[in-house]
Amino acid sequence: MNAAEQAKDFRIASKIAAVVNLFKTEFPDLRSDLKPWTDDVETREMLDPDSIDISFHFPGYSFRCHCRSILIQIRFHAVDADVRAIGLEAAGFSGLGCLWRLSTVERWHFVGRKEPVPEMQEKLKSCCREAIDIFNRDLDVCDETA
Template sequence: MNAAEMGTNLELASKIATAVNLFKFQFPDARSDLKPWTNDPETRELIDPDSIDIGFHFPGVSRSWRSRSILIQIRFYQDPVSNLRRAIGVEVAGFSHLGEQWRLSTIENWNFVGATQPSEDISEKLKQFCRQILELFNKPSDV
């Protein structure tokens, strides 16, 4: 679900802003997009209400990234017994004008798959960003 729609309280809005800043700290050329999904009926059917989705766009296609746009999906799970909601993983996908070029999921083995892959340096920075995101969203509330 678009990050702009998920920032329904101060704590969550603050964590979303922190996530954007963590990404921009690693990749200062990125421009954030808190509404990566269009608001049409077909897209609405595909949106996962248990995720926070943030897009990032770069000026041109980078040889290091092998893409121009990045979609970050922070996946959540609501435990029915404890009623705790926690981040269970991060999925990152890189897109060019040809469509999806690569994907990284922290839910399985943290490996990149796809037609191309980002450079080793970018890959390590992305994995570090994913670790920071999981830590951020699973940190107990200060309230």
């Protein structure tokens, strides 16, 4: 689901902003998009309400990441009142469609026609780890001092 629609309170909005800043720190040329999905009937039927989706766009084609855009989908699972990030899916796109995918759910391997160079793979994996950590730690200062 679009990140802009999931930012329902200050805590979630702060975590979304932290993830955007994390990716922009590693990849300064990126432009973020908190509404990567179009608002039409077909798209709404496919949206996962237990995810936060953000896309990032390079100013042109990135030969090191082998894509023009990166879509990340942070997936959540709720047990009772506790909602946890359980993984992150990332995909690199160009005008030719999806070129690669990365899932943190199992093996953390890139798959696809054109994978990022090894250095960029490590940067992307690091961003994914930190993004999951951001959503799984409580950013509430009051709780940290209790």
